Structures are given as structure tokens and as C-alpha cells.
Amino acid sequence: MKSLIMNKKDLHVIAISGGKDSAALAIYLKDKYPEREFMYLFFDTGEELEETYLYINDLESRLGIKVRREFPAKSFKELLLEHNDFLPSPTQRWCTRKMKVETFLKVMEEFEGYQVYNYVGIRADEDRVGLRPPMDNITTVMPFQEDGITLEDVKRILNDSGLGLPRYYEPVKDEEYDIEYYRSRSGCYFCFYMRQIEWVWLYEKHPDEFKKAMQFEKQGFSWIQDMPLSDLIKPENIDKIKKSYKRTEELKKKQPLKNGTVMQQMSNMSKHDQALDDFEKDKFCSMCIL
Ligand code: SF4
Incomplete structure (x- = not known):
């Protein structure tokens, strides 16, 4: 993937979670910016449901894209041991930081000098901000919020593409x-x-x-x-x-x-x-x- 974008100053990233909104975002942006090259990233914790892998495979074949799989440096089991069996929770959410955010930042090290646009699928009918990477060269973009895309629109985008909703x-x-x-x-x-x-x-x-x-x-x-x-x-x-x-x-x-x-x-x-x-x-x- 890196070799394809070496000559570019900008890097456009879409994190694919295996959920409906990020899949719809990938479809929406490919349609809106057909000339733009995106890097699709999936952070595989190794603890995902089978339906998630199937959905990402299906997204790849329908859109003709390659989703880059990235893995955390340590497995959940190893991390749990390091945390003395203290399970993560909404208020002690070490899992996202160790398994996803740090993995994202590690990938970004490959693109030092790039201006990174990190596209996030938070919808117009949601009231939340999401995580924002603390680096000057990473700009968070919320296309669904900017364009007024709601849950109903997301469902329509997925249906029209033939992908539909994840099986879970x-x-x-x-x-x-x-x-x-x-x-x-x-x-x-x-x-x-x-x-x-x-x-x-x-x-x-x-x-x-x-x-x-x-x-x-x-x-x-x-x-x-x-x-x-x-x-x-x-x-x-x-x-x-x-x-x-x-x-x-x-x-x-x-x-x-x-x-x-x-x-x-x-x-x-x-x-x-x-x-x-x-x-x-x-x-x-x-x-x-x-
Ligand atoms: S919040 Fe933690 S447990 Fe839940 S999906 Fe994210 S990494 Fe996994």
C-alpha cells in the first residue's frame, strides 16, 4: 500500500471496524471522490466475530479495494496479564488504547511528512466527537456530519451497494x-x-x-x-x-x-x-x- 502512495503528500485514511457506518463511509467516499486514493485500515484485535471478517471481505470484493489488516503488538491475553487480570471497562478502557490507538499511531509512523486525513463515520444524527489523534499532521474529517448523513441514509447506502448490514x-x-x-x-x-x-x-x-x-x-x-x-x-x-x-x-x-x-x-x-x-x-x- 505504501508504494502506491509514495509520491503523494496527502494520505487519506478510513478505519474500517467491521461495522455498518465505516463500511457505508468507505462506499460513500469512493463514490464522492472516485479519483482519490484511500488507505483502508482494519485493526484486528484477534478477538473479533466471524461475521466481522466476512463483512470486511465482502466490502473488499464489492468495492474492489484492499483493506490493510493491522494487529496489536501484544494479544489481548498478554495485555490482560500485564493488567493483572483487570478487565477493561467503559471507564478503564485500556483495550482500545493498547490494541487500536497505538496500532494506528504505529502505522502513521510510516507516513511521517504526510498530511493525514483521517475520515470518521460519525453520523449527523449522533452527538459524539470520537477520538482525535493528538498529532498536528492528522486532521479528523467527519463527512457524514458535514453532509447531513443519518442512520437512514447509511442503511440506504449499504442496501444500494448490495452489501447490506453485518450479519450480526x-x-x-x-x-x-x-x-x-x-x-x-x-x-x-x-x-x-x-x-x-x-x-x-x-x-x-x-x-x-x-x-x-x-x-x-x-x-x-x-x-x-x-x-x-x-x-x-x-x-x-x-x-x-x-x-x-x-x-x-x-x-x-x-x-x-x-x-x-x-x-x-x-x-x-x-x-x-x-x-x-x-x-x-x-x-x-x-x-x-x-
Ligand atoms: S472497546 Fe475494547 S473490548 Fe470493546 S471493541 Fe473496542 S477494543 Fe474491543
């Missing part, structure tokens, strides 16, 4: 509870940003990955505070999670409340899911979930 969005139907659920983001299969119903999804759809996530829980550290995964899968807890999810979804349909706290209280949403709801409003970054 395909809902699982549970007739007994009359609910449908799915995984809502890309990133590591054990990502602590998952809601409890998404952990249930992982348990049902990817039992081997769920088991691996369980094995990372040691010394009293758990992915969900006060609920190790060995407890989450007890039938009575799965029952509670599915019922709580059903209540929340019904409330959302009936009365899309502006006040999230009221919604949380009325649905008896778990503390874990409440915390994620609050955190999601402004602190999610773009390196993992777009």
Missing part, C-alpha cells in the same frame, strides 16, 4: 418471549459495551466465544459488574434479561420518552444497561464501533 444484525427470534434481539455493534466479541441481551445473544449464537469471554473473568473481575458470566447464563437470569428487554422495547414503541431515566425506571432496566445508556450518550469513540 440479523435478529434472533424468541417465540416464547415474543422478542427479537441482535448484536448492535462491531468490535471484540466480549466488548463490555454490550447490553445484557447481547451477552445472551453471544451465548446462544457463539457459545465458544462466550466460553472464552468467561475464561477471561478471574480474581473476581467480571465483564458486567456484580454478574459474572457464569451467573448470567443461569436460566432464571436469562429469563429476567429477556423480560426486561421486552418491557424496554415495548416502552420504546409506545412512548419514545425523551427522559431516558424515566424509561430506565419504568422498564426495570439493569444497572449495567442503564450505565451503558448514560455512557453512550457522549463518550463512545469511533475506533471500535462504527
Whole structure:
């Protein structure tokens, strides 16, 4: 890839996460700037879902592009050991820094002297800023925000291209509870940003990955505070999670409340899911979930 852009002063980078927004951004920018050469980067943590790899392969073949895969210097297992088994969390998010941000900065060292444009797929209907690399020669560009591209537009772009949504969005139907659920983001299969119903999804759809996530829980550290995964899968807890999810979804349909706290209280949403709801409003970054 480097040899193709040696004679250029500018480097245009799109980080591909395996999620819908970064895929739509790649399609959108290739169409908008057909003459522009982009470097597509995927930071592979080695802890991704199979659906993520398939989606990136599909994106490559449909767009006729090559996505450069980059790996962190150390595996998650090694990093966890260095952190004395202290699992990452929304407030102690060492995983993104060690596995993605540092990998990104390492790649950027190859392009010293370039003006780098780092394109990020945060949409116009989102209210967050994302991570911004602290280097003078890297400019963050938000094309979807500049052009007013919303979630509906992203879905249209993906449908029109034939790529569609990642397969983890395909809902699982549970007739007994009359609910449908799915995984809502890309990133590591054990990502602590998952809601409890998404952990249930992982348990049902990817039992081997769920088991691996369980094995990372040691010394009293758990992915969900006060609920190790060995407890989450007890039938009575799965029952509670599915019922709580059903209540929340019904409330959302009936009365899309502006006040999230009221919604949380009325649905008896778990503390874990409440915390994620609050955190999601402004602190999610773009390196993992777009
Ligand atoms: S996807 Fe989640 S667990 Fe993986 S690096 Fe990103 S924030 Fe951490």
C-alpha cells in the first residue's frame, strides 16, 4: 500500500471496524471522490466475530479495494496479564488504547511528512466527537456530519451497494418471549459495551466465544459488574434479561420518552444497561464501533 502512495503528500485514511457506518463511509467516499486514493485500515484485535471478517471481505470484493489488516503488538491475553487480570471497562478502557490507538499511531509512523486525513463515520444524527489523534499532521474529517448523513441514509447506502448490514444484525427470534434481539455493534466479541441481551445473544449464537469471554473473568473481575458470566447464563437470569428487554422495547414503541431515566425506571432496566445508556450518550469513540 505504501508504494502506491509514495509520491503523494496527502494520505487519506478510513478505519474500517467491521461495522455498518465505516463500511457505508468507505462506499460513500469512493463514490464522492472516485479519483482519490484511500488507505483502508482494519485493526484486528484477534478477538473479533466471524461475521466481522466476512463483512470486511465482502466490502473488499464489492468495492474492489484492499483493506490493510493491522494487529496489536501484544494479544489481548498478554495485555490482560500485564493488567493483572483487570478487565477493561467503559471507564478503564485500556483495550482500545493498547490494541487500536497505538496500532494506528504505529502505522502513521510510516507516513511521517504526510498530511493525514483521517475520515470518521460519525453520523449527523449522533452527538459524539470520537477520538482525535493528538498529532498536528492528522486532521479528523467527519463527512457524514458535514453532509447531513443519518442512520437512514447509511442503511440506504449499504442496501444500494448490495452489501447490506453485518450479519450480526440479523435478529434472533424468541417465540416464547415474543422478542427479537441482535448484536448492535462491531468490535471484540466480549466488548463490555454490550447490553445484557447481547451477552445472551453471544451465548446462544457463539457459545465458544462466550466460553472464552468467561475464561477471561478471574480474581473476581467480571465483564458486567456484580454478574459474572457464569451467573448470567443461569436460566432464571436469562429469563429476567429477556423480560426486561421486552418491557424496554415495548416502552420504546409506545412512548419514545425523551427522559431516558424515566424509561430506565419504568422498564426495570439493569444497572449495567442503564450505565451503558448514560455512557453512550457522549463518550463512545469511533475506533471500535462504527
Ligand atoms: S471493541 Fe470493546 S473490548 Fe474491543 S477494543 Fe473496542 S472497546 Fe475494547
